Amino acid sequence: MDNKKVVITGIGVIAPNAIGRESFWQALQKGTTGIKPATLIDTTYFKSKLAGECADFKAEDFLGPKGLRNLDRATLLVASAAKLALDDACLEITEENTDDIGVVTATTVSVAFAIAKFTKEVVDDGPQMVNPALFPATTMNYPSSYVAIRYKIKGFNTTISTGHSAGLDALKYAVDFIKTGRARAILVAGVESFSFSNFVGFYKAGFLSGRKAEETCSPFDKRRNGIVLGEGATVLVIEDEEYAIQRKANIYAQVLGVKAFFDAYRTADYDPRIRGLKNSMKKVLEESGLSEEDIDYICSSANSVQRQDRLETQAIKEVFNIYANKIPVSSIKSMLGESISASGGLQLAASVGAIKNSFIPPTINYKVPDPDCDLDYVVNVSRKAEIKNVLVINFGPGGNNTTAVISKY
Amino acid sequence: MKGSRRVVITGIGIVSSLGIGKDIFWKNIINGVSGISEVTSFDTSAYKCHMGGEVKNFVPEDFMPKRKVKFLGKTSQLAIAASSLALKDANIPIKAITSDKFGVVIGTTLGERSMEESAESWAKGGIKDLNIQKLFQAAVNNISSNVGIQFKARGLNYLIPNACAAGNYAIGYGYDLIKNGDLNFALAGGSESFSHVAFAGFQRLYAMSADKCAPFDKNRKGMILGEGSGMLFLESLESALKRGAGIYAEVLGYGLSCDAYNATASDVKGIVKVMQKALKDANVNCEDIDYICAHGTGTLMNDKTEAMAINEIFGQKNKGVLVSSLKSMLGHTMGASSAIEAAACCLAIRDGIVPPTINFETPDPECDIDCVPNKARKKKITTVLNNGFAFGGNNCCVVFGEVNSW
Amino acid sequence: MVVLKKLDQDTKAEIKELISEVIEIPVDKFTDTCKFVEDLGVDSMMALEIVAAIEKKYKIRFQDEEIPKIQELSNIFEFMEQAIKKHG
Numbered sequence: 001m002d003n004k005k006v007v008i009t010g011i012g013v014i015a016p017n018a019i020g021r022e023s024f025w026q027a028l029q030k031g032t033t034g035i036k037p038a039t040l041i042d043t044t045y046f047k048s049k050l051a052g053e054c055a056d057f058k059a060e061d062f063l064g065p066k067g068l069r070n071l072d073r074a075t076l077l078v079a080s081a082a083k084l085a086l087d088d089a090c091l092e093i094t095e096e097n098t099d100d101i102g103v104v105t106a107t108t109v110s111v112a113f114a115i116a117k118f119t120k121e122v123v124d125d126g127p128q129m130v131n132p133a134l135f136p137a138t139t140m141n142y143p144s145s146y147v148a149i150r151y152k153i154k155g156f157n158t159t160i161s162t163g164h165s166a167g168l169d170a171l172k173y174a175v176d177f178i179k180t181g182r183a184r185a186i187l188v189a190g191v192e193s194f195s196f197s198n199f200v201g202f203y204k205a206g207f208l209s210g211r212k213a214e215e216t217c218s219p220f221d222k223r224r225n226g227i228v229l230g231e232g233a234t235v236l237v238i239e240d241e242e243y244a245i246q247r248k249a250n251i252y253a254q255v256l257g258v259k260a261f262f263d264a265y266r267t268a269d270y271d272p273r274i275r276g277l278k279n280s281m282k283k284v285l286e287e288s289g290l291s292e293e294d295i296d297y298i299c300s301s302a303n304s305v306q307r308q309d310r311l312e313t314q315a316i317k318e319v320f321n322i323y324a325n326k327i328p329v330s331s332i333k334s335m336l337g338e339s340i341s342a343s344g345g346l347q348l349a350a351s352v353g354a355i356k357n358s359f360i361p362p363t364i365n366y367k368v369p370d371p372d373c374d375l376d377y378v379v380n381v382s383r384k385a386e387i388k389n390v391l392v393i394n395f396g397p398g399g400n401n402t403t404a405v406i407s408k409y
Numbered sequence: 410m411k412g413s414r415r416v417v418i419t420g421i422g423i424v425s426s427l428g429i430g431k432d433i434f435w436k437n438i439i440n441g442v443s444g445i446s447e448v449t450s451f452d453t454s455a456y457k458c459h460m461g462g463e464v465k466n467f468v469p470e471d472f473m474p475k476r477k478v479k480f481l482g483k484t485s486q487l488a489i490a491a492s493s494l495a496l497k498d499a500n501i502p503i504k505a506i507t508s509d510k511f512g513v514v515i516g517t518t519l520g521e522r523s524m525e526e527s528a529e530s531w532a533k534g535g536i537k538d539l540n541i542q543k544l545f546q547a548a549v550n551n552i553s554s555n556v557g558i559q560f561k562a563r564g565l566n567y568l569i570p571n572a573c574a575a576g577n578y579a580i581g582y583g584y585d586l587i588k589n590g591d592l593n594f595a596l597a598g599g600s601e602s603f604s605h606v607a608f609a610g611f612q613r614l615y616a617m618s619a620d621k622c623a624p625f626d627k628n629r630k631g632m633i634l635g636e637g638s639g640m641l642f643l644e645s646l647e648s649a650l651k652r653g654a655g656i657y658a659e660v661l662g663y664g665l666s667c668d669a670y671n672a673t674a675s676d677v678k679g680i681v682k683v684m685q686k687a688l689k690d691a692n693v694n695c696e697d698i699d700y701i702c703a704h705g706t707g708t709l710m711n712d713k714t715e716a717m718a719i720n721e722i723f724g725q726k727n728k729g730v731l732v733s734s735l736k737s738m739l740g741h742t743m744g745a746s747s748a749i750e751a752a753a754c755c756l757a758i759r760d761g762i763v764p765p766t767i768n769f770e771t772p773d774p775e776c777d778i779d780c781v782p783n784k785a786r787k788k789k790i791t792t793v794l795n796n797g798f799a800f801g802g803n804n805c806c807v808v809f810g811e812v813n814s815w
Numbered sequence: 816m817v818v819l820k821k822l823d824q825d826t827k828a829e830i831k832e833l834i835s836e837v838i839e840i841p842v843d844k845f846t847d848t849c850k851f852v853e854d855l856g857v858d859s860m861m862a863l864e865i866v867a868a869i870e871k872k873y874k875i876r877f878q879d880e881e882i883p884k885i886q887e888l889s890n891i892f893e894f895m896e897q898a899i900k901k902h903g
Contacts, residue, residue, distance in 0.1 A: 066839045070864070099682065102667070108550060112524060118606060119528035127455050127609040129871045133864040135610035136672040136800060139518055140549060140570035145801025148669040154679065156665035157803045158578060161520075161568045163550045169567060176585055182665070200536055201527075205544050261509050262557045262566035268545055276563060279509055398554055400566060614863060615882060674859055 006178050007409060009185075009249040010089025010237030012081040013349050016052035016230055016336050021088060025353035028361040029382045033335045035217050035228055041196045046203055048210035050217065052230025052337025053194050063150075070133040073193035074110035075143040077233035082147045082187055085235035089249060091185060093151050100243075102155035102183040104173050105144035106166030106190040106341040113195035114138045143191055147235075155183045164301065164396025165260065166190065167234075167344010168404050172258035174238055184243040187235050190345030194231035202229055205268075209304060217338075219302035219331035219363050220309050220377050222370040227303050230337025234345030253352045256389070256405040257287030263399035270307045276401035277315040281391065285319075288405040290389060292320045295327055295405075297360050297385070299347045299392045302331040303338040312395055313373045328385070330363045330378040344394045344402075351390040351406045360385050412588040417812060419654040420499025420642030421752045422491035422598075426462035426635055426739055430494055434749075435756045437738070439785040441767045444739050445621060445633055450603040456612055458619045462635025462740030463603050473559060482521035482546040484638075485555040487745075488600035491638035492556050495596060499642040499654060503560050512564030512592040513557045514583045515640075516575025516599040517744035518607065518799075520549035525606050552600055556640075564592050573704070573741065574797030575599050576639060576748025577805035581663035583643050584807075593648060598640035598748035607743060608634050614673060616708050622741070624705035624734035624766050625712050625780040627773035632706045635740030639749030646812070657755035661792070661808040662691030668802025674710055675798050680718035683804035687794060688722075691808035696726045697792045698808075700763050702750045703780075704796040705734025706741050715796065716776035731788065733766040733781040747797035747805070754793040754809045761789045819873040822896055830869060830895075831888065837865050847888040869895075 011021040016034025018027035027034075037043070038051035054077065059068055062080035071079075082103075086093070093101060114137035121130040136142050141159040148157045156177070160170045167190040174186040192198075202208050209215045209226035217228040244251055261280045265271035285292065298316060302309040309331075317324040332350045333343065350361055359382050366379035387408070394402045423430065426444030427437040437444070448461040464487065469478045472490040481489070492513075496503065519525070523546035530538040550568040557566040565586065571578045576599030583597030611617045611632060618630035649656050664686025668679030688695060701723075704715055716732075723730045735750050736742075742749055757763055762785050769782035791811040798804045819826065828842075835842045838855055851857035857865075862885065866877055869891065877885075881894045 069837075069839070070860075098669070099666070102665070108548060111520075111549075112528075112547070115524055115606060116528040116531060118610070119525060120532040122605075122609050123529065123532040125871065127612070128876075129867070130609060130613055131864060131867050131871075132610070132613040133860055133867075135606075135613060136860070138606050138610065139572045139800055140520070141572050141799065141801050141803055142672065145667070145672060145803060148667045148802065149671065152669045154667050154669045154682070156805075157571075157667035157669075157801065158665075159570050161549045161570050162553070162566070163548060166550075169565075172565075173567075173582070176582075176589065176591075180585060180589070197528075200531075200539070201544050201547070204536075204539055204541055260565040260567075262512070262554070262563050264507075264557050264561045264563050264566075266558065267551050267554050276509075279563075398550065399557070400550070400554075613867070615879060671858060672860060 004179050005241035006175050006238055006255045007241050007244050008236055008252045008352060009239050009244050010085045010091060011349050011352060012084030012088060012235040014054050014057055014077050014081045014233045015346055016054055016232060019056060020084060024349060025357055028332060028350055028353060029359050031362045031364045031382055033364060035337050040194055041199055048203055048208040048215055050215055050228045051194055052228060054231055072114050072137040074107060074191045075146045077193055078105060078143045078189050078191040079147055079150055081233040081235040082151060085187060085237050086151060089237035091237055093153055098152055098154040100155055100184040101153050102157060103144050103147050103153050103187045103189060104158045104160060104170045106160050106170040106344060107140060107143055107192060108161040108163045108166055108341045109198050110193045111140045112197035112201060116197045162400050163398055164340055165394040165400035165402040166341035168258060168394040168402035169260055171404055172260055175255055175258050178240050185237060185239040188238055189235045190342045191233040192231050192339045192342040194229060199229060216365055217304045217334055218365040219304050219334050220370060220373040221366050222368040224304040224306060224309060227305060227338035230339035232339050232342045232346055234349050236345060236348055251409045253355050254407045254409045256407045257284045258404040259284040259287060260402040265399050268397050270311055270397055271399060274311050274315045276399060277395050278319050280401045280403045281319045284403045284405055292323050295389050295391045296387045297354055297390045298327055298329040299351045299390055300329050300331045301393045301395045303333045310372045313375055316375060325375050328360050328376050328378045330361055332361050334364045347392050351392050354387045354390060355408045358384060358386055412590055414588050415646035416584045416587045416643055416660045417646050417649050418641045418657045418755050419644055419649050420495040421657060421755060422494030422498060422640040423749060423752055424464055424487050424491045425637035425749060426464055429467060431752060438753060438764045439762050441765045441783055442738065443767060451605050458612055458617050460620055460633055461603060462633060464637055481555055482523040482551060483602035484517060484521050484600050485552050487602060487638035488515055488552050488556050489559050491640040492560060492596045495640040495642040506594050507561035509563045510593040511562040512566060512586060512595050513553050513562050514567045514579040514595060514597045515553040515556060516569045516571055516579040517549060517552055517601055518572045518575060519604040521546050521551060522602045523547045525604060556596060571803050572799035573743055574747050574799035574803055574805045575744040576746060576751060577795060577797035577807050580641060580748060580751055580807055581805060584660040587643055587645055595643040596640050597643055599745040600638035601636050601743040601745040603636040618707060621768050622707035622737050623768035624707045624737050625773060625776040626769050627771040629707050629712065631708050633740035635742040637742045637745045637749055639745050639752045641751060656812050658758045658809040659812050661693060661810045663687050663805060663807040664690050666804045670802050672801055675714050676802060677714045677717050679802050679804055680714055680798060681721050683806050684718060684722055687806035687808050693792055693808060695723050698727060698730055698794050699790045700757055700793045701730055701732045702754050702793060702795045703732050703734045704798045705736050707736060713775045716778050719778055729779060731763045731781050732778045733764050735764055737767045747795060751795050751807060754795050757790045757793060758809060758811050762787055819875055819899055821899060822892060827892060833868055834865050837861055850887050
């Protein structure tokens, strides 16, 4: 296979605890939480009240005052993050380069709101009266397509909806495309928007914290009892290294590898053998040309679910062996909540920050240790450290396991 | 730089309004049979259109354990059925390939009907009417997950909701993954169940015909909605030859483009680009293409744009290239369409027969192509271009070739 | 939702207001004869949205053949007058 190097040259972040790459990195360093009582929806009749909302987000600040009225929240978030990323990468899309630039977007659950909105009008007003402008957003590829329409990006446009692992799955798709020369620069986006539809869906399905115990987003903590839903959008500009050098781009980090495997066990459940996760971690190290001891930080997908955090810990122990409790592991979801397909991008952005600013984001809200989760989770306070190689994990119920290695350039 | 492995199709599974199983499907296709009938999935009395390409006589228990059926959304069921047929067709026992090199890539548009149904329950009766089982089924990635679980495919498992071209995206990426060695085997294709949201949406865009789909016809009135699943079993040429598998065709390459123009309307420049990129990626010239399996939705806009783009590329050197639209018979099966059409491309290569575009009565001077009107045509087919153009200007075309020729 | 009996000046102003909201251009910045596509940047989706909003509000139906003929606000008024006349 090819030895094309893939680098990250731009980052746009809209997160519950910050807007913009620099602010995001600072917020992570400070351990600032974005989890608060929900304001976008009314939680009166629910036991769960918290959410990781991008409450300060105003689309007009990024996209101008016009043309936004029919855009759903996920589209607004990702289009805004795309603007930040393109500016950050100093990448101007022109007629000359647009065919070499593409967009791949991770999103899975946000569409529920658009479908609910459209359906409600069909039910209330009849199919002959429903507003046609509500239809396009019912297809999951709409946010990604809008980014392309808005910024005139013509190389290709793909949406990936693999739930918890979609963020890194989109990265893998993009890296594959760079390596095979299908594109020279790619916007790797991830977005989920917080809505009543998602909140109720996850609540009724029993996933949210607060139904049976104290509501908290506390990865690895003994008290953990479910997720707090979050939202957010990231766009990473990744490029073929040569292309980046040619256009004198600032290079943040390199993507050494991305590996995806499936547990083929049960939907919405965890395979207790965690074969896919372990396999993914081992193979991504191999692909990256690294050994276990080369990893300086593991950006975990732990999300305050009993089994998730425990199984991830177990997988890390089995793969990293004697190094497992020497390598710091932390969960930024402790500050952001579980944003499903947006998580991967947020974790990647955080990992680049760790490398560039030499710090490890903390796992906050940690009070009660769990004997089954006994690694170094960098609890509550961030830590200064020289970070060269980060292992990023996307793992969740359902069997998708994708990991990536990001490295100092 | 691409890997050097060649990727071939050794199994085809189809669940469609023209039959369940590739043989009955193909027989009906080449006989120009219409799969369109009166919609039974939901009440269409409030609509002008009452017709659709629904799958008939589908018995999920034929393809999966009875106890599992109630846990699976319809789109998953169709995908599992088509995948099962593809594996059987490829003559490959699951035990032989279950591994982390056996992956699944599936495309769709609206995903599981369970999400629409939940939305409907909510709109009509409120939160209390939400069915938890349906909520669990609703997430779109259940489709590819359920296929992966059923066939113990532990390699990469992707769901690509690239709307009307999703099947091609899935097949294309499956091809990439086998080429680069990530996978040795892949189930790639698309699946879609008859969507109320799509039905209401398209008719609200004035894109839906009241009775039939007549691609490239001067008086065409629009699309007809369909459902189904098309799944291809892909493996390397070496693997297929080694185990003596029957080979339908080779995936020679594929191209992608994005119009970056409009959410629902296509742009001829983007369509021209994607076809050119597909030819380039496949390392073939336009003169090499014997047949173009058109996107051909039957709308005024799509067919005109597609015909224009075809003439721009093929007009000089290959004006007589045959072009036909299966949507005339199946309706628009959305996320499944380019996958079912890909299967037809493989069968066209195998049998040297080009499917017709049915319902064709009046030529349209703005669609100046040979659309193989109404009757299938015998012709040696060695190379086929399969077009897929989706909402949002997401375009993907795949080139298939006869193995011996390349 | 209003069942329209006649197209008076007030109703016309209301309709103009409705369109102004969809196209995000203030009412005083366009006339009845400004071309939707060429002058006001209306795309196909916006046009359908305008038609849908009017149909919903006034319980009136534009004919399928009329839709592509809607080039400016005066066309909308024309078709609405015809529809009102037809249904008396």
